[in-house]
Structures are given as C-alpha cells and as structure tokens.
Amino acid sequence: MTGHTGAALEIRGLSKAYVAGKPVLHGIDLEVEGQGITAVIGPSGTGKSTLIRCINRLVEPSAGEIRLHGQDLARLRGRSLRLARRRIGMVFQEYNLVERLTVMENVLSGRLGYVPLWRAWLRRYPSEDVARAFTLLDAVGLPEHATRRADALSGGQRQRVGIARALMQEPELLLADEPTSSLDPKTSVEIMELIATLCSEAGIPVIVNIHNVALARRFARRIVGMAGGRIVFDGPPEALEDSHLVDIYGGEEWL
Amino acid sequence: MTGIAGPIARELRGPTAPLMREWTRFSPRQRLARYTVWLAIVAALVWSVRSIEIIPEFLWDAPEQMADLLVRMWPPDLRYYPDAVHAALIETIHIATLGTILSFGMAVPLALLASRVITPFAVLNGFAQLLLVASRSVNTLVWALVFVAVFGPGAAAGVMAVAFRSIGFVGKLLAEALDETASGPVEALRAAGAPWGSVVLKGYWPQVQPAFWGIALFRWDINVRESAVLGLVGAGGIGVVLDDALNFFQWDKAATVLLAIFAVVIVAEIFVTRVRARLI
Numbered sequence: 001m002t003g004h005t006g007a008a009l010e011i012r013g014l015s016k017a018y019v020a021g022k023p024v025l026h027g028i029d030l031e032v033e034g035q036g037i038t039a040v041i042g043p044s045g046t047g048k049s050t051l052i053r054c055i056n057r058l059v060e061p062s063a064g065e066i067r068l069h070g071q072d073l074a075r076l077r078g079r080s081l082r083l084a085r086r087r088i089g090m091v092f093q094e095y096n097l098v099e100r101l102t103v104m105e106n107v108l109s110g111r112l113g114y115v116p117l118w119r120a121w122l123r124r125y126p127s128e129d130v131a132r133a134f135t136l137l138d139a140v141g142l143p144e145h146a147t148r149r150a151d152a153l154s155g156g157q158r159q160r161v162g163i164a165r166a167l168m169q170e171p172e173l174l175l176a177d178e179p180t181s182s183l184d185p186k187t188s189v190e191i192m193e194l195i196a197t198l199c200s201e202a203g204i205p206v207i208v209n210i211h212n213v214a215l216a217r218r219f220a221r222r223i224v225g226m227a228g229g230r231i232v233f234d235g236p237p238e239a240l241e242d243s244h245l246v247d248i249y250g251g252e253e254w255l
Numbered sequence: 256m257t258g259i260a261g262p263i264a265r266e267l268r269g270p271t272a273p274l275m276r277e278w279t280r281f282s283p284r285q286r287l288a289r290y291t292v293w294l295a296i297v298a299a300l301v302w303s304v305r306s307i308e309i310i311p312e313f314l315w316d317a318p319e320q321m322a323d324l325l326v327r328m329w330p331p332d333l334r335y336y337p338d339a340v341h342a343a344l345i346e347t348i349h350i351a352t353l354g355t356i357l358s359f360g361m362a363v364p365l366a367l368l369a370s371r372v373i374t375p376f377a378v379l380n381g382f383a384q385l386l387l388v389a390s391r392s393v394n395t396l397v398w399a400l401v402f403v404a405v406f407g408p409g410a411a412a413g414v415m416a417v418a419f420r421s422i423g424f425v426g427k428l429l430a431e432a433l434d435e436t437a438s439g440p441v442e443a444l445r446a447a448g449a450p451w452g453s454v455v456l457k458g459y460w461p462q463v464q465p466a467f468w469g470i471a472l473f474r475w476d477i478n479v480r481e482s483a484v485l486g487l488v489g490a491g492g493i494g495v496v497l498d499d500a501l502n503f504f505q506w507d508k509a510a511t512v513l514l515a516i517f518a519v520v521i522v523a524e525i526f527v528t529r530v531r532a533r534l535i
Binding site: 056058082083084085086087088089090092094095096097098099100101105109110111112113114115117120121162165166169 | 437439440442443444445446447448449450452453454456457458461462464465
C-alpha cells in the first residue's frame with residue numbers, strides 16, 4: 001500500500017522547523033499532476049523556498065511524506081537519495097553555475113549523477129550526453145556559446161544554461177526556485193516561456209516559486225498561495241482574485 | 256522640512272537638544288582600553304631593549320664594520336661561479352621544487368580534512384588543523400636539523416625539511432580557500448544527484464583552482480629562498496657553498512653566492528608573477 005493516487009508528486013503533512021518549536025511549514029498537503037506549471041506565490045519568508053527544497057531534500061523535512069510517483073523521498077538516505085535526486089531537476093534564482101567552467105561543462109554536469117567519476121574527471125562524457133547537451137543548448141537559444149566560460153554570460157544567458165543543465169538530467173519533475181527574480185522583466189518572460197515550452201514538450205511537471213503574480217497568472221495552470229507556512233489558496237489563475245491576494249500578502253494599499 | 260519627522264524631531268527640538276548632538280568616537284571605557292594597549296606596547300619595547308643587552312661599542316662601530324665587509328666582498332669573483340656555485344644553485348632549485356611537490360601530496364588530504372565544508376566533523380577538522388599547526392610551528396632550519404639526523408647530510412634532508420615546513424602553510428591556505436567557496440554551485444550538483452567525488456571535482460575544485468596554483472607558486476617561491484640557507488645545517492644546496500666561503504673568509508666567493516641567490520629570487524619572482532596573472 002503506497003497511497004499512490006496517480007499524481008506525479010504527492011506531499012502529505014509536510015512540516016519543517018529550522019528551530020524546534022518555530023515551524024516554517026505547517027503540515028503542507030499538496031498534489032501535483034503529471035504536467036503543467038504549478039506556481040507557488042507568497043510573501044518572502046513564508047516557506048516557499050523551504051517547501052521546494054524539502055522536495056529534493058536540500059532541506060531536511062521535519063515530518064511528513066513526499067511521494068514522487070509513489071516513492072517516499074522523505075525517508076531516503078545515502079545512495080538511494082542520490083538516485084532519487086537525479087529524477088528531479090532544479091533551477092535556482094542565482095543560477096548556481098560553476099563560474100569557471102565552460103557552458104558545455106555546466107550543462108554536462110547535469111549528468112554527474114549518472115556518469116562515473118573517472119569519466120567526469122577526464123571529461124569523457126558519453127557521446128549521447130554530449131549530443132543531448134548540444135540539442136539542449138540549441139533549445140535554450142545558446143548554440144554558439146558552448147565553449148564560453150559561464151562567468152562571461154549575462155544573467156538571462158546563465159539562467160538558460162541553468163535550465164539546460166536541469167533538463168540534462170531527464171527529470172520527472174522540475175523545481176524552479178525564484179528563477180526570474182534576478183532578471184529584468186523582458187528576460188523574465190523569456191525564461192518562463194522557455195521553461196513552459198521545454199517542459200510541456202518533454203511532459204515534465206514544474207513547481208515554480210515566483211514573486212511576480214502577473215508572471216504566475218500568465219504561465220501557470222495552477223496557483224498555490226502560501227502565507228505563514230500554510231496553503232491559503234489553491235486553484236487556477238482565473239480563480240485568483242484580489243481578496244485572495246489580500247489573504248496571501250496582507251494589506252490592500254499595494255493592489 | 257521633510258528629512259526628520261515624528262518623535263525623533265520632537266526630541267531634537269527639546270531643551271536637551273544641544274547636549275544630544277554631542278558626539279565622541281570612543282566611550283570612556285574604550286579610551287581607557289586604548290591607552291592601556293599603548294602603555295603595554297611602550298613597556299614591551301623598553302623591556303626588550305633592556306633584555307637584549309646591546310653593547311654600545313659594538314653598536315657604534317657597526318657602520319665601520321659594515322663598510323669593511325662590503326669592501327672585502329667587492330668585487331664578487333665570478334670565476335667561482337661555473338665550478339663551485341652553479342651546481343649548488345641548481346641543487347637548491349631542485350630541493351625547493353621537489354619539496355613543494357612532496358608537501359602538496361601530504362597537504363591536500365589534510366586540507367580536505369581541515370575544511371569545514373568538505374568534512375563536516377569538528378573532531379577531524381581539529382585533528383587536521385593540529386597537524387598543520389605542528390608543521391608550521393617548526394622552522395625549516397629546525398626540520399632540516401631533524402632530517403639531517405635521519406637521512407644524513409645532503410639534499411634529501413633538505414627536500415624533506417622544505418616539504419614538512421610547507422605542509423602547514425599549503426594545507427592552511429587551501430583549507431581556507433575551500434571554506435570560502437560559494438555554496439550555490441555545490442548545491443546545484445548535489446541536487447542533480449552527483450556523488451561526493453564528482454561534487455568535489457566539479458563543484459569545489461574549479462572554485463579553488465586559482466588559489467591552488469597561486470599557493471603552489473607562492474610556496475615554491477618561498478622555498479627557493481629557504482633552501483638557500485639549508486646548507487648552513489648541512490642539508491644541501493647553495494648554503495653549503497656559502498657556509499664554506501664564510502668559514503674560509505673568501506669574501507669575494509661569498510659575494511658571488513649572494514649575488515646568485517639574489518638573481519634566482521628575482522627570476523623566480525618574475526616567473527611567479529607572470530604565471531599567476533594568467534591563472535585567474
């Protein structure tokens with residue numbers, strides 16, 4: 001009995017307290033289906049990032065279940081945790097590229113979970129990985145940049161590399177932690193468009209933390225609003241009204 | 256007025272306003288602490304001058320002695336160079352290079368152990384740091400004395416002395432470089448399911464690579480200078496020639512040796528600066 005209901009990701013009673021007695025997440029329940037973008041919105045410090053990082057265990061959950069296609073990620077340790085992480089891609093606010101490596105090596109490092117150490121050391125990645133990396137660089141619009149160093153790229157270009165690296169994993173789920181917060185408005189839209197297009201083509205569900213409500217409405221097919229470590233809204237973008245935004249962010253003057 | 260408003264403004268306008276606007280850089284307690292430190296420095300100076308017992312006569316004729324020495328050393332007799340100095344100079348550079356390479360073999364594992372981000376066990380960090388401090392607390396010349404006793408006089412003792420003194424230096428700087436790496440890229444690789452070895456190789460190593468080569472070159476540069484004096488305790492290199500020349504009062508030969516060391520240090524400095532500029 002796994003409690004598997006057909007959702008790609010199933011979170012049950014997820015709690016996290018960095019300091020005992022001061023929980024950041026209060027028993028989150030969330031199911032994410034096998035496709036489309038789910039946007040998590042909410043004020044800073046409300047636990048959006050913690051929620052997303054609990055899923056791939058960059059943050060240790062204090063209690064609860066996180067099932068990816070039935071497998072409880074919250075209980076995994078050591079090698080089995082590592083193998084489960086390969087199935088989850090992640091895109092970061094600060095891109096988190098290795099600055100002194102080339103674009104190609106950054107993209108290929110998405111395969112490090114699959115490639116043995118000696119191959120990574122000698123840079124002898126399997127040829128199908130290299131071919132896939134070139135395909136992804138084409139897809140994110142950086143075909144000419146394979147040999148440039150990551151620190152020579154602009155913010156938008158770096159995030160494109162970040163997306164390519166995450167998709168190198170051939171993930172079953174993509175997590176995006178504020179992927180556009182460091183980018184200008186135009187680039188933000190382009191990045192969200194890229195995530196939306198590539199993930200829908202590959203049939204990968206996306207969970208994205210996002211500050212920009214307009215972007216969330218535009219690209220997500222479902223919006224989850226959080227406040228004070230709890231989910232206070234869950235529904236399609238059309239259902240999100242100003243009253244909900246007051247619940248999520250508080251105050252009214254800013255609307 | 257738009258700058259200051261509300262309760263702060265009200266307080267500034269009160270009868271105590273001029274008093275509240277007074278400002279001093281240090282509190283009385285801080286001032287007392289500063290005077291105490293100055294007093295301690297002066298006391299230490301007086302104490303040390305008294306305890307080294309300078310003999311005034313020797314101090315007064317020091318310029319004379321110095322001039323005499325320089326006259327005897329000048330001109331350096333470069334004829335000594337091909338036969339006596341050159342081979343010893345090359346040996347010195349070899350001692351420095353071998354010693355540096357050997358020290359890295361031991362310092363890298365210790366640095367990995369000493370770095371808090373790589374080894375999240377405080378006990379192991381402390382143990383590695385203890386070894387690194389032990390290596391640094393002993394001067395190269397003292398290490399040389401120890402290894403001359405073990406290996407007998409010669410370059411082998413010199414190489415070991417240089418290596419053991421360098422471990423602490425290299426290990427400490429490397430561990431610090433590791434601790435200062437950005438956590439973001441490392442987190443990204445862990446999130447991709449990369450095993451520990453791959454995270455170190457592709458997450459940490461590219462970040463510390465410039466520091467690594469910088470430390471290697473800097474330490475080699477120091478070791479060239481240090482191995483020049485190792486001969487004074489019988490651990491090989493150009494110091495042996497210098498020691499002999501001094502013992503036999505061959506001042507022009509000693510001057511040639513000093514000149515050779517000076518030239519090597521300059522060349523090493525230029526080489527190291529050039530290479531380091533290309534590393535980053």
